Amino acid sequence: MKLVETIKTNPAFRNLLIFFSIVGPGIITGSVDNDAGGITTYSVAGAKYGYTLLWTLIPSFIALLTVQEMNARMGIVTGKGLADLIRENFGVKITFYIFIFLLVADIGNTATEFAGVAGSMNVLGISKYLSVPLAAIAVWILVVKGNYKLSEKVFLIFSVFLFSYVVSALLAKPDWGVIGTAIITPKIHMDRDYIAMVLGLVGTTVAPWMQFYMQSSVIEKGIKIGDYKFTLWDVVLGCIATVVVAFFIIVSCAATLHANGIQIEEAKDAASALGPLAGVLASQLFAFGLFVASVFSATILPLATAFYVCEAFGFEAGIDKKFSDAPQFYSLFTLIILIGVVIILIPNAPLITITIWSQVLNAILLPVVLICMMVIINKKEIMEQYTNNRFQNAVGWITSLILILLSLFLLFTGSGLG
Amino acid sequence: MISESVNFIFLSELLNLPVIDAATSRKVGSIVDLAATTGQVFPKVLGLIVKVRSSKDPVYIPWNCVRPTSLRKNILIDYSPESIQAHANTNDGEILLRKSFLDKQLISTTGHKVVRVNDLQLLLESPTKGNPYLWLVHVDIGIKGLLRRLGFVGFFNIFSRFLLDRDLREKFISWKNVQPTSTASVTGSLQLKLDPSKLSEIHPADLADIVEDLGLEERAALLESLDAATAASALQEIPLRIRVQIAETLETTKLAALINETQLDEAVDLLDELSPEIRSAIHQLLSPEKTAELKELSKLSVYGVGSIMNTDFMTAKTTQTVRDVIEMVREESEKTELLHYIYIVDTEMKLKGVVTLRQLLMLDPDAIMADIMWENLVTATIETNVKRVAKIFFKYNFVALPVVDDDGVMQGIITMRDALETVFPEMKEEAHS
Numbered sequence: 001m002k003l004v005e006t007i008k009t010n011p012a013f014r015n016l017l018i019f020f021s022i023v024g025p026g027i028i029t030g031s032v033d034n035d036a037g038g039i040t041t042y043s044v045a046g047a048k049y050g051y052t053l054l055w056t057l058i059p060s061f062i063a064l065l066t067v068q069e070m071n072a073r074m075g076i077v078t079g080k081g082l083a084d085l086i087r088e089n090f091g092v093k094i095t096f097y098i099f100i101f102l103l104v105a106d107i108g109n110t111a112t113e114f115a116g117v118a119g120s121m122n123v124l125g126i127s128k129y130l131s132v133p134l135a136a137i138a139v140w141i142l143v144v145k146g147n148y149k150l151s152e153k154v155f156l157i158f159s160v161f162l163f164s165y166v167v168s169a170l171l172a173k174p175d176w177g178v179i180g181t182a183i184i185t186p187k188i189h190m191d192r193d194y195i196a197m198v199l200g201l202v203g204t205t206v207a208p209w210m211q212f213y214m215q216s217s218v219i220e221k222g223i224k225i226g227d228y229k230f231t232l233w234d235v236v237l238g239c240i241a242t243v244v245v246a247f248f249i250i251v252s253c254a255a256t257l258h259a260n261g262i263q264i265e266e267a268k269d270a271a272s273a274l275g276p277l278a279g280v281l282a283s284q285l286f287a288f289g290l291f292v293a294s295v296f297s298a299t300i301l302p303l304a305t306a307f308y309v310c311e312a313f314g315f316e317a318g319i320d321k322k323f324s325d326a327p328q329f330y331s332l333f334t335l336i337i338l339i340g341v342v343i344i345l346i347p348n349a350p351l352i353t354i355t356i357w358s359q360v361l362n363a364i365l366l367p368v369v370l371i372c373m374m375v376i377i378n379k380k381e382i383m384e385q386y387t388n389n390r391f392q393n394a395v396g397w398i399t400s401l402i403l404i405l406l407s408l409f410l411l412f413t414g415s416g417l418g
Numbered sequence: 419m420i421s422e423s424v425n426f427i428f429l430s431e432l433l434n435l436p437v438i439d440a441a442t443s444r445k446v447g448s449i450v451d452l453a454a455t456t457g458q459v460f461p462k463v464l465g466l467i468v469k470v471r472s473s474k475d476p477v478y479i480p481w482n483c484v485r486p487t488s489l490r491k492n493i494l495i496d497y498s499p500e501s502i503q504a505h506a507n508t509n510d511g512e513i514l515l516r517k518s519f520l521d522k523q524l525i526s527t528t529g530h531k532v533v534r535v536n537d538l539q540l541l542l543e544s545p546t547k548g549n550p551y552l553w554l555v556h557v558d559i560g561i562k563g564l565l566r567r568l569g570f571v572g573f574f575n576i577f578s579r580f581l582l583d584r585d586l587r588e589k590f591i592s593w594k595n596v597q598p599t600s601t602a603s604v605t606g607s608l609q610l611k612l613d614p615s616k617l618s619e620i621h622p623a624d625l626a627d628i629v630e631d632l633g634l635e636e637r638a639a640l641l642e643s644l645d646a647a648t649a650a651s652a653l654q655e656i657p658l659r660i661r662v663q664i665a666e667t668l669e670t671t672k673l674a675a676l677i678n679e680t681q682l683d684e685a686v687d688l689l690d691e692l693s694p695e696i697r698s699a700i701h702q703l704l705s706p707e708k709t710a711e712l713k714e715l716s717k718l719s720v721y722g723v724g725s726i727m728n729t730d731f732m733t734a735k736t737t738q739t740v741r742d743v744i745e746m747v748r749e750e751s752e753k754t755e756l757l758h759y760i761y762i763v764d765t766e767m768k769l770k771g772v773v774t775l776r777q778l779l780m781l782d783p784d785a786i787m788a789d790i791m792w793e794n795l796v797t798a799t800i801e802t803n804v805k806r807v808a809k810i811f812f813k814y815n816f817v818a819l820p821v822v823d824d825d826g827v828m829q830g831i832i833t834m835r836d837a838l839e840t841v842f843p844e845m846k847e848e849a850h851s
Contacts, residue, residue: 079634079663087521092536092567095521222659224666226693313564314523314534 024152025217026068026231028300029210030238031159033064034245035297036116036267037109037355039290041204042246043270045197046253047263051179054250055186056198057243060205063399065239067370070377070388070396071211072231075218077386082215083312085382086372094372095312101365103336106209106305108358110340113301115351116294118344119268123287129345136341139299144323144330151299158296162245164289168274169252171282179251199406200359205242206403208365211373213304216311220318225386252286265352302336363407370400427489428558429515429538430567437468439497440485446497450476451516452540453604454554460593463540463552464512465604466493470502477502478604486550489542515554517602523632524557525597525640527616530624532631536563539590557596560589599636614643622648626655629664638667641676650679662691670696674703681755683728683836686715726804726837727821727830730754733761734787736770741783747775756833758817762791768826771795797822800829808837 034042045053071082078085087095117135118128142151188194223231253270256277257263264270267290275283306329310317315328323330343349374396378387388396429452437446447470454461466479479502485494519535526533539556565571597616617625617640625644629637629652641649641664653661653676665673665688677685677700689697689712701709711729732750734743743760751757760778762771771791781790796814798807798821807819811834819837821829 077634079632079637084523084633087534092521092564096564096568222657222663224663226666314536314559316531 024156024234025214025221026072026234026236026238027159027241028152028155028217028238029068029214030064030235030240030242031155031162031245031293032213032297032300033205033207033210033242034162034249034293035109035301036113036119036290036294037359038204038246039116039249039293040267040355041200042249043253043257043267044264045201046250047257047270049194049197050254050258051182051251052187052189053197053201054179054183054247056201057247057250058183059402060202060246061239061243062395063202063206063403064242065236066392066395066399067206067211067373068214068235068239069232070373070392071214072218072235073228073386074373074377074383075215076223076225076228076231077383079219081219081308081311082212082369082373083308085376086369087312089376089379089382090372094368098365098368098372099309099312101361102209102212103305103309105358105361105365106301107336107339108354108361109207109209110298110301110336111343111349111351112355112358113294113298114340114344115355116267116290117298119266120271120287120291120294123268123271124284124291132341132344135295135298136337139295139302140334140337142299143303143333155296155300158292159241161292162241162289164285164292165245165248165252168282168285168289169248169255171279171285172252172255172274172277174251174255195409199409201246202403202406203359203363203366205246206366207362208369209301209304209308211369212308213300216304216307249289252282256282298337298340302333302340305336306330306333366407367400367404370403374400425542425544426555427540427542427552428563428566429520429540430563432489432493432540433516435489436492437466437479438492438494440494441497446470446479446495447477449493451514452552453478453512454515455512456601457511460541461513461515461554463515463554466495467514467604481552482549484549486544486548489552512604513601514604518598518600519557523599523636525599525617525628526559526591526595527597527620528595529591530620530628532628533557533559533591533596535559537567555593556590557593558588558590560587562588599632599639614645617644618648622651623655625652629653630656630660634663634667637664641668642672646672646675646679650676654680654684658687658691661688665692666696670699671703674700678704678708681728682711682715682730683726686712726839727800727832728755728836729830731756731761731818731820731828731831732759733763733767733828734773736762736764736786736788736791738787739783740778740781740785740787740790743773743787744778744783747778756818756831759820759831761820761828761831762787763828767828769795769797769820769822769828772820795820798832799823804837807832811837 074080074082074085080088083095083099086098114132114136118132121131122128142154146154218231252274253264257270257273260277262273264273268287271283271287271290274286307317309315309332310326310329316326317329318326321329343354344351374388374393377383377396378393380387432449432452435449437449438444439446447468449466450469451467452463453465453467454463464481466481466484467476468479469476479495483495483497485496487494515538519538522535523532524535525531535557537558538554539558541553541555542550543553544550562571565574597613620628625640625648629640632640641653644652653664656664665676668676673696677688680688689700692700701712704712715727715729730753732747732754734746738746747757747760757775760773760775761769762773764770771787771793772795773787773791777790796810796816796819798810798819800821800823802821810816810819816834818831818833820831823829
């Protein structure tokens with residue numbers, strides 16, 4: 001009793017308690033970011049260019065932080081989801097096309113996640129005809145039969161597992177001196193492949209659906225504007241987690257695959273190739289990380305998609321609702337998973353094409369969503385005194401502009417990276 | 419030929435229609451919104467908001483300039499420069515239909531939920547003589563309305579006829595049965611005034627769901643429009659974390675009134691989560707007795723029975739007769755939450771026994787409490803663990819349990835609901851979602 005009293009009255013402890021009650025949305029979103037597609041991009045980048053692309057993580061971090069912070073702020077101030085705000089401010093037509101594209105892109109992305117499940121389990125010696133349906137059923141049950149609190153706890157534990165990449169990278173015994181030099185003095189090549197790879201790295205970090213997810217989960221948590229600073233920390237931590245995991249994936253592939261001149265196309269190739277070079281443990285940890293990331297994103301992605309589609313078109317949504325209260329929501333969620341699973345289980349499915357096309361769709365959507373966000377967050381009638389200040393606007397617009405240019409480039413060169 | 423025609427028209431069909439000067443057949447501009455008065459049951463259109471080439475801001479053209487036509491292809495008006503007004507000169511009581519409602523959320527007062535407006539259906543009344551009238555009568559919340567706005571309705575209708583052998587169904591709600599969450603006036607100001615009479619029929623649990631579905635501002639506006647008792651019972655149904663968030667957006671005086679109407683134990687839970695500044699502001703606004711009670715319960719808080727104890731209970735003296743006690747129950751029934759048990763105490767408030775309401779009704783009115791009361795009591799103390807209390811409830815099938823201090827003096831009661839809620843907090847949230 002005394003201890004509890006002490007904790008409750010000590011301001012430092014009190015802040016820590018509040019922080020732990022608020023933490024979640026940022027870290028979860030940051031971790032979902034390193035999904036199967038992300039891991040593939042990082043692995044390929046590490047295998048092909050060694051440490052020379054590590055510097056891109058710094059601008060990626062800034063872009064991610066800027067965008068996520070805006071979403072958190074909009075969610076806290078308005079209590080409305082991003083889909084709601086876009087529908088109310090830009091009308092039904094823009095909303096409809098954004099969501100049709102998002103839906104298609106997210107189905108493609110979900111298929112990529114299940115491909116990650118299949119690939120990682122394959123490395124561990126389990127057939128995809130067993131692993132993929134089982135993973136899909138587990139995901140479905142967690143969301144439909146579980147509740148928000150439980151899901152969030154499971155997700156947070158997932159995030160911790162992603163640090164298996166750190167161990168995997170350390171087992172690869174990288175040369176830290178070279179890594180330091182590569183980050184501080186980036187060597188930028190001007191050839192097309194290199195630039196496409198940079199675009200892929202930044203682009204995989206800031207995906208449009210994450211913005212909707214971030215904003216909704218802040219609302220679901222009921223965070224007050226007074227606790228904004230804690231949410232900001234949550235977002236910062238999430239972004240750091242994203243970048244740190246990405247860093248170690250690149251490092252482990254660079255130290256082994258690149259050093260030995262091995263080229264890969266998929267993340268699971270990296271996991272298999274690690275075996276002879278860094279030991280079975282490193283290989284299995286890499287595969288395990290890929291598995292966790294894939295299952296994690298295969299849960300959140302269909303959920304988030306179903307959620308904001310329903311939000312935009314006025315259907316009831318939320319995992320705390322019963323099926324009969326939110327039939328469209330649950331049907332959509334189930335359908336997205338189902339299509340994703342079926343695509344993976346078809347023998348010889350054109351996986352790489354699907355991945356590329358969903359990335360291209362993301363690339364088209366991202367600028368649209370970002371511009372909508374920038375317009376909304378600067379409206380006084382919506383954000384009151386919490387609109388962007390000059391600094392935030394400068395960072396926001398520059399980030400949007402760069403991401404738009406990157407997306408356009410990706411789109412026109414057609415070099416979508418897996 | 420009929421002398422008067424009545425037909426329906428959608429707002430989405432009117433928007434962007436050209437506005438034509440009837441005398442010269444010249445295009446004046448195109449329509450961007452409608453201004454209406456909300457004085458009557460159905461909003462009546464009083465003006466067109468028209469985008470004209472000559473000015474950056476749209477202008478206001480009064481409805482009485484409009485010629486009686488079907489409004490399908492264009493809108494014919496009797497144009498004169500004097501009839502056109504800038505926004506600022508118009509009546510603040512008029513609201514903009516598109517800006518206020520289209521794509522926004524409304525509360526369906528019969529469906530008891532928040533809906534999103536896909537379109538508005540207007541009724542055009544064209545008398546043989548004089549100007550036509552245009553009323554807002556229905557809110558379209560269906561898929562068909564959505565498809566119409568996207569321009570796909572014909573396409574999907576073919577599918578629907580083929581697959582289901584019928585046209586797509588419309589889904590309308592009468593304007594009588596909706597409550598806007600905010601309205602934009604012609605002059606540009608945003609109002610968040612709600613009509614409590616439309617909401618008073620909704621059950622607090624449904625109101626709670628509605629509150630959860632709204633944005634922060636609308637939530638505050640909704641709760642502030644309700645009377646304190648209704649708002650308090652709706653708020654009680656909302657999960658605590660959201661409740662705290664809402665409480666902090668309310669005006670302090672409103673929040674104090676609300677807390678005054680909330681059951682003590684729930685009020686303590688809420689106050690304990692609020693920031694110290696708000697908490698002390700609330701304490702100052704409440705009566706000293708209430709504040710003392712709240713503080714007393716709060717001080718006891720964390721993990722023990724004290725945190726869920728309710729000080730709202732009925733006592734009678736050992737010497738009182740059944741008749742006296744029934745009379746007392748009648749008087750107290752208004753303010754007491756739980757009427758099942760009357761606790762019998764001696765002059766020092768030490769708990770001696772209990773009688774049930776059923777006993778009182780069945781026994782001789784002249785019998786005294788000491789003779790009829792149950793003396794073998796199961797009690798809890800403030801330190802008793804809540805889980806243990808829950809077990810007692812399961813074992814004995816009580817509805818409430820008395821709490822006594824070390825000397826046996828009555829302190830309060832715990833209801834089964836409160837114990838259940840503490841042991842299974844997630845169940846409460848599930849039940850409400």
